[in-house]
Amino acid sequence: MTRAYPVSQTPAPETAYKYNYTYVPPLAMVQTVPASEGFSARPQWICLVALSALKVLINSLMIEIRQYQGSPEYFEKLFESLKGVATQLGGRVEEDFLKAIESAIEAHGIPKDLSELETCLKDVVETFANTVTEQTLGGILDIIPHRGAESAQASSLNDYNQLFQFISLPAISKNFMEDSEFAAMRVAGPNPVVIERLTALDSRIPVSDSQYQAVMGPNDSLQKALAEGRLFLADYSAFSGAVNGSFPSQQKYNYAPLALFALPSGGKSLVAVAIQCSPEPGNDNPIFTPQDGNNWLIAKTIVQIADGNYHEAVSHLGRTHLFIEPFVLATHNQLSTKHPVSVLLTPHFEGTLAINNAAQSSLIASEGGIDKLLSGSIDQSRVDGVKGALSYMLNVNTSTLPQTLAQRGFSDPAVLPDYPYRDDAMLLWGAIGQWVSQYVNHYYASDSAVQGDTELQSWLAELVSHDGGRLNNIGNQNKLTTRAQLIELTTMICFTASAQHAAVNYPQSFIMSYAPAMPLAGYSPAPATQQGATEADFLKLLPPLDIAELQLNVGYLLGSVYFTQLGQYGDNYFSDPVIQGYLVEFQQALIAIEMEINQRNKSRTPYEFLLPSRIPQSINI
Numbered sequence: 209m210t211r212a213y214p215v216s217q218t219p220a221p222e223t224a225y226k227y228n229y230t231y232v233p234p235l236a237m238v239q240t241v242p243a244s245e246g247f248s249a250r251p252q253w254i255c256l257v258a259l260s261a262l263k264v265l266i267n268s269l270m271i272e273i274r275q276y277q278g279s280p281e282y283f284e285k286l287f288e289s290l291k292g293v294a295t296q297l298g299g300r301v302e303e304d305f306l307k308a309i310e311s312a313i314e315a316h317g318i319p320k321d322l323s324e325l326e327t328c329l330k331d332v333v334e335t336f337a338n339t340v341t342e343q344t345l346g347g348i349l350d351i352i353p354h355r356g357a358e359s360a361q362a363s364s365l366n367d368y369n370q371l372f373q374f375i376s377l378p379a380i381s382k383n384f385m386e387d388s389e390f391a392a393m394r395v396a397g398p399n400p401v402v403i404e405r406l407t408a409l410d411s412r413i414p415v416s417d418s419q420y421q422a423v424m425g426p427n428d429s430l431q432k433a434l435a436e437g438r439l440f441l442a443d444y445s446a447f448s449g450a451v452n453g454s455f456p457s458q459q460k461y462n463y464a465p466l467a468l469f470a471l472p473s474g475g476k477s478l479v480a481v482a483i484q485c486s487p488e489p490g491n492d493n494p495i496f497t498p499q500d501g502n503n504w505l506i507a508k509t510i511v512q513i514a515d516g517n518y519h520e521a522v523s524h525l526g527r528t529h530l531f532i533e534p535f536v537l538a539t540h541n542q543l544s545t546k547h548p549v550s551v552l553l554t555p556h557f558e559g560t561l562a563i564n565n566a567a568q569s570s571l572i573a574s575e576g577g578i579d580k581l582l583s584g585s586i587d588q589s590r591v592d593g594v595k596g597a598l599s600y601m602l603n604v605n606t607s608t609l610p611q612t613l614a615q616r617g618f619s620d621p622a623v624l625p626d627y628p629y630r631d632d633a634m635l636l637w638g639a640i641g642q643w644v645s646q647y648v649n650h651y652y653a654s655d656s657a658v659q660g661d662t663e664l665q666s667w668l669a670e671l672v673s674h675d676g677g678r679l680n681n682i683g684n685q686n687k688l689t690t691r692a693q694l695i696e697l698t699t700m701i702c703f704t705a706s707a708q709h710a711a712v713n714y715p716q717s718f719i720m721s722y723a724p725a726m727p728l729a730g731y732s733p734a735p736a737t738q739q740g741a742t743e744a745d746f747l748k749l750l751p752p753l754d755i756a757e758l759q760l761n762v763g764y765l766l767g768s769v770y771f772t773q774l775g776q777y778g779d780n781y782f783s784d785p786v787i788q789g790y791l792v793e794f795q796q797a798l799i800a801i802e803m804e805i806n807q808r809n810k811s812r813t814p815y816e817f818l819l820p821s822r823i824p825q826s827i828n829i
């Protein structure tokens with residue numbers, strides 16, 4: 209059964225959200241976050257962020273006093289530090305924090321070992337997190353970056369491991385140096401959207417057959433692999449000529465590497481073959497292979513640094529957070545709250561204006577966290593993010609998941625059998641697409657119903673207007689003329705706000721919080737010769753310990769907050785019983801996907817970032 213869309217009352221112009229184009233020029237953002245969109249309207253969100261922030265804070269305090277570990281005064285010193293933080297926070301917060309500490313000690317006694325300490329501190333964190341408001345959360349977040357590790361170069365990897373005191377050392381710390389792990393990052397890491405299949409040899413990275421065969425064996429060759437579609441490239445040449453950053457105190461370096469990978473004949477998983485640290489071949493820009501010892505390790509790390517910068521600026525900030533914002537504004541301004549498209553999309557926008565505003569006003573501001581962490585100058589990193597966002601925003605029709613996979617040569621799932629991100633993302637794209645099409649087809653009996661929905665047409669007009677969302681290439685010449693176009697666009701919005709954001713957001717905690725595995729900046733130039741690098745040269749490339757701690761703090765905080773869950777819209781959120789039935793089907797499909805992914809993980813590179821139970825409905829962190 210279908211029924212006509214309800215043309216409902218268009219929102220009054222005085223309640224419209226105003227656009228701003230100067231926060232992150234020229235992108236459309238909200239001028240002021242309305243109270244209903246703010247964090248204060250979501251106490252549960254504040255509590256979740258406070259939980260993570262307090263864990264980071266305690267971790268920092270424990271780094272500061274780690275030299276006392278094992279001595280009798282350790283626990284005393286730690287509780288002194290905690291009380292010092294409480295005093296710093298002042299007023300009511302101080303009282304609440306001290307009360308939480310006292311009640312934990314009362315319940316558990318003074319801890320005698322690390323496991324008792326952990327129990328006690330978890331109690332403090334949980335009790336105190338419930339009392340935190342938006343304002344006090346700001347106070348806690350302000351304290352964190354000024355504590356912990358000293359600004360010193362690491363003398364061994366153990367120095368980085370020691371940054372994980374209260375927060376557990378991520379598993380990646382054990383195997384990030386393995387070549388198989390480096391290759392797995394391209395298809396199941398934080399940024400699994402760069403690798404592309406080659407259709408011709410790339411003259412910018414002139415790998416010889418002997419170099420290739422040293423890795424892939426004497427029976428394979430570049431030409432054979434190319435003919436069989438088994439050659440792949442991770443291309444970061446977009447960073448060529450990028451302006452190097454130097455904030456807060458050290459010279460940092462951008463790199464624009466090319467990394468060649470191959471699939472063994474009849475094999476499933478990528479193998480890393482060669483890396484060139486910038487795109488122009490030359491004597492001072494050698495090709496490194498797994499034969500090159502520490503230089504190979506350095507070259508792999510340079511790829512990881514480029515990938516980390518691409519991840520944060522382009523894939524995460526640009527193509528999820530900033531991409532979704534104009535849809536939030538136009539939906540509010542042009543669709544009544546009862547309009548079916550507004551009803552469908554609004555849960556996928558929860559918290560997005562607030563988190564994006566927090567990002568533009570602090571995290572990506574000059575001298576903010578991104579300025580401290582990333583390779584580029586802050587202007588460079590912001591331009592990278594804007595260019596990444598615009599590449600999707602000006603080409604909406606060609607930026608859907610199936611389109612972007614096809615552009616990189618992966619429309620056939622048989623190409624590269626072990627590509628967990630592609631395979632899991634396509635499952636979710638399919639399930640979301642099915643739910644959205646049932647929904648849209650229920651409200652729109654025909655294409656002409658879409659054309660005749662004046663609210664919907666105004667929505668699209670605002671999305672593409674220069675005074676609105678500034679998007680382009682949507683539907684048919686920026687008009688929605690068919691149900692199929694509406695379904696595809698709405699699927700893209702729901703998918704990007706939920707699954708795609710989860711895929712790029714949560715590895716920040718599980719992988720990127722351990723800086724040696726994916727440093728967000730390099731601190732020495734790329735090697736100009738093939739030989740002679742030492743372990744010390746590798747360590748010189750990595751961030752100083754205070755910056756590594758900041759990367760841990762930011763990564764853990766952003767990558768450990770799970771607010772809402774995909775497909776859980778709340779009891780009776782949809783009033784129409786037919787839609788309720790479709791929703792049950794969607795929820796069942798998500799359960800089936802969860803099982804399928806768990807099954808797949810038994811026989812491929814394990815990948816858990818797209819388990820539906822770990823995907824929030826919206827971008828809110």
Ligand SMILES: [Fe+2]
Nearest residue numbers: 524713766829
């Ligand atoms: Fe995020």
